[in-house]
Amino acid sequence: MILTVTLNTALDITYRVPALTPHASHRVTDVAERPGGKGLNVARVLAALGHDTVVTGFAGGPSGAVLRDLLAPLAPVDALVPVSGNTRRTVAVVDAATGDTTQLNEPGPTVTADEWAAFLSSYAELLGGAEAVALCGSLPPGIHVGAYAELIRRARTAGVPVLLDTSGEPLRRGIAARPGLVKPNADELAQLTGSRDPLRAAHDARRRGAHTVVASLGADGMLAATPEGLWQAAPPARVKGNPTGAGDSAVAGLLSGLVEQLPWPERLARAVALSAATVLAPAAGEFDVRTYEDLLPQVEVTAHATAA
Amino acid sequence: MILTVTLNTALDITYRVPALTPHASHRVTDVAERPGGKGLNVARVLAALGHDTVVTGFAGGPSGAVLRDLLAPLAPVDALVPVSGNTRRTVAVVDAATGDTTQLNEPGPTVTADEWAAFLSSYAELLGGAEAVALCGSLPPGIHVGAYAELIRRARTAGVPVLLDTSGEPLRRGIAARPGLVKPNADELAQLTGSRDPLRAAHDARRRGAHTVVASLGADGMLAATPEGLWQAAPPARVKGNPTGAGDSAVAGLLSGLVEQLPWPERLARAVALSAATVLAPAAGEFDVRTYEDLLPQVEVTAHATAA
Numbered sequence: 001m002i003l004t005v006t007l008n009t010a011l012d013i014t015y016r017v018p019a020l021t022p023h024a025s026h027r028v029t030d031v032a033e034r035p036g037g038k039g040l041n042v043a044r045v046l047a048a049l050g051h052d053t054v055v056t057g058f059a060g061g062p063s064g065a066v067l068r069d070l071l072a073p074l075a076p077v078d079a080l081v082p083v084s085g086n087t088r089r090t091v092a093v094v095d096a097a098t099g100d101t102t103q104l105n106e107p108g109p110t111v112t113a114d115e116w117a118a119f120l121s122s123y124a125e126l127l128g129g130a131e132a133v134a135l136c137g138s139l140p141p142g143i144h145v146g147a148y149a150e151l152i153r154r155a156r157t158a159g160v161p162v163l164l165d166t167s168g169e170p171l172r173r174g175i176a177a178r179p180g181l182v183k184p185n186a187d188e189l190a191q192l193t194g195s196r197d198p199l200r201a202a203h204d205a206r207r208r209g210a211h212t213v214v215a216s217l218g219a220d221g222m223l224a225a226t227p228e229g230l231w232q233a234a235p236p237a238r239v240k241g242n243p244t245g246a247g248d249s250a251v252a253g254l255l256s257g258l259v260e261q262l263p264w265p266e267r268l269a270r271a272v273a274l275s276a277a278t279v280l281a282p283a284a285g286e287f288d289v290r291t292y293e294d295l296l297p298q299v300e301v302t303a304h305a306t307a308a
Numbered sequence: 309m310i311l312t313v314t315l316n317t318a319l320d321i322t323y324r325v326p327a328l329t330p331h332a333s334h335r336v337t338d339v340a341e342r343p344g345g346k347g348l349n350v351a352r353v354l355a356a357l358g359h360d361t362v363v364t365g366f367a368g369g370p371s372g373a374v375l376r377d378l379l380a381p382l383a384p385v386d387a388l389v390p391v392s393g394n395t396r397r398t399v400a401v402v403d404a405a406t407g408d409t410t411q412l413n414e415p416g417p418t419v420t421a422d423e424w425a426a427f428l429s430s431y432a433e434l435l436g437g438a439e440a441v442a443l444c445g446s447l448p449p450g451i452h453v454g455a456y457a458e459l460i461r462r463a464r465t466a467g468v469p470v471l472l473d474t475s476g477e478p479l480r481r482g483i484a485a486r487p488g489l490v491k492p493n494a495d496e497l498a499q500l501t502g503s504r505d506p507l508r509a510a511h512d513a514r515r516r517g518a519h520t521v522v523a524s525l526g527a528d529g530m531l532a533a534t535p536e537g538l539w540q541a542a543p544p545a546r547v548k549g550n551p552t553g554a555g556d557s558a559v560a561g562l563l564s565g566l567v568e569q570l571p572w573p574e575r576l577a578r579a580v581a582l583s584a585a586t587v588l589a590p591a592a593g594e595f596d597v598r599t600y601e602d603l604l605p606q607v608e609v610t611a612h613a614t615a616a
Binding site for chain 1: 334414
C-alpha cells in the first residue's frame with residue numbers, strides 16, 4: 001500500500017453565495033463538506049488509480065469526527081491518530097456570479113508531545129507495510145519544525161521511498177534529511193533557493209539533499225531534475241478551471257509512477273495529465289477519469305540536454 | 309420559568325482575520341464558537357437578570373451536538389428537540405483592521421413532519437410550567453409558514469402570554485393569531501404594514517391582531533403601542549458599537565418586565581438600557597451588567613398624548 005501523512009487534516013466546507021460583499025450579511029444557498037488536507041486528496045486520487053492507500057495524521061474534536069465519518073465510505077483506509085483539539089475547518093466561499101473563491105483557513109489544533117509520540121509509534125508500524133510514503137502539507141501548532149525531517153529519516157531507515165510536499169522551513173529542514181522526492185511549486189522553490197529560475201533552483205534543491213526534485217510550474221507543466229536526467233512535461237494546451245487540488249493530483253501521479261516503476265517521462269506525463277484533469281473538473285479537488293485518459297497521450301515530455 | 313423558542317438555532321462561529329479580501333486566501337487567527345439563534349440569546353440575558361429560563365426548538369447533527377455542549381454549562385435549561393439534519397452554522401468574519409463583520413448564514417436543516425409533531429408535544433408540556441413564552445427568529449426549511457400562528461394559539465389556550473419576534477410572512481401570519489406582544493424593528497414593521505411612520509405602522513399592526521406592539525427604532529430607542537397607552541423610550545445618547553444581539557436583549561427586557569408586572573415605562577426603560585448595554589459590550593451579543601445599571605436611570609420615557 002501507499003501511505004500518505006497529513007498532520008494538519010481539514011474538514012473542507014464549501015459555501016455558495018449569490019455574490020460575496022465584504023461587511024454584508026449573506027444567505028448561504030448551498031453547503032458541501034468533504035474530508036480535506038493534501039494527503040487525503042492525494043490518497044483519493046491514488047485510490048482512483050487503483051492503488052491501496054492508507055491515510056494517517058491527526059483528527060480530533062467535532063470537526064475531526066465529521067471528517068472521519070465522511071472518510072469512512074471512501075477507498076483510503078483511515079489510520080488517523082486521535083488528538084484532543086478540534087480538527088481545523090477550511091471554508092471556501094464560492095461567488096456564484098463569478099465562480100471566484102474566498103478561502104478562510106482555521107489554524108488547526110495544537111498537538112501535544114504525547115499525541116506526537118502516539119503518531120510516531122503508529123507511523124513506524126504503518127511503514128512496515130508501505131511501498132512509498134507521502135508527507136503532505138503544513139504542520140499544525142505544537143509540532144516542531146523539523147518534524148518532516150524526522151519522518152523522512154525514519155522512512156529511509158525502514159527502506160520506504162519518501163515524497164515530501166510542503167513549504168517554508170519544514171521543506172528546508174525536510175530536504176536536509178535527504179528525501180527521495182520533493183515537489184515544490186515555483187514559489188516554494190524560489191523561497192527555498194532564492195532563485196526564480198526553475199532549472200537553477202531545482203539543481204540547488206538537489207544539492208541541498210533532495211534525491212529528485214519535481215517542480216510544478218502551473219500552466220507550464222512540470223520539471224523533473226533526477227539522477228537519471230532532466231525532463232520537462234507540458235499539458236497540450238493551457239487549461240482553464242479551478243486549480244484547487246491540482247498539486248495533490250500531481251503528487252498522486254508521481255507516487256503511483258514510482259510504485260509502478262515507470263520511466264520518468266511516463267511518471268511526469270501522468271502527473272501533468274492528472275493535474276490538468278483536476279483543474280478541468282467541475283468540483284474542486286476532483287478529477288475526471290475520461291478527461292485524464294484523453295489528456296495523457298497528449299502531454300509533451302522533453303528531455304533536456306543538460307545533465308541533472 | 310420563561311420559555312424561549314428558537315426553531316432555527318445556530319452554532320455561531322466567529323473568525324478573526326487580519327483583513328478580508330474577496331477572492332483571496334486567509335489564515336484565520338482566532339476562532340470562537342457560541343450557541344446561537346435569537347431565542348438562545350434572549351434566554352441568556354433573561355438568566356443574567358435572574359429569571360429561570362428554558363430554551364426549546366431544534367438541534368441536530370454534529371453542529372447541534374457542539375451547540376448543546378456549549379449550552380450545557382450556561383444557565384438556560386436545554387429542552388431542545390433532536391432533528392436528523394445538521395443545525396446551521398453562522399460564520400461572522402471579523403476584519404481585525406476595521407472591526408467590520410461579514411456574515412455567512414447557512415440555511416438550517418429541513419425539519420420533518422414527525423420532528424415538528426415531537427416539538428409540538430414537548431412545547432405543550434413546557435407551556436404547563438411557563439410564565440411567558442418568546443417565539444424568536446426565522447423558520448427552518450420544512451416548517452410551514454403558519455407555524456408561529458399555531459404556537460401562539462396553543463400558548464393562548466394554555467393561558468401563557470406570548471412575545472413574537474420574527475419577520476416577513478411568519479410575522480404577518482403570527483399577528484393574525486393575536487399574540488400578546490410583537491417586537492418588530494422599523495424595517496419589519498414597514499414590510500408588514502407598508503408604512504415607514506412607526507406610530508401609524510404600530511397602530512396598524514395592533515389592528516391586525518397584536519395586543520401590544522413594541523417597535524425598535526435603532527438609535528432612537530423604542531415605541532410601545534399598548535391598550536394602556538403609547539410610550540417612547542430613548543437611550544441617553546447615541547451609542548456606538550456592535551448592534552448584534554441588541555434586539556434580543558430588548559426582547560429579554562420586555563419579557564422580564566412582563567413577568568415582573570412592571571408598568572410600561574419601566575419595561576421600556578429596561579429594554580432600551582439592555583439593548584444599549586449590548587451595543588456597547590465588546591463581544592457581540594453580550595451585555596455588561598454595570599453599563600446596563602448605569603444606563604437604566606438615564607433612559608428617557610415619554611408618554612404620547614394620542615391614545616393607542
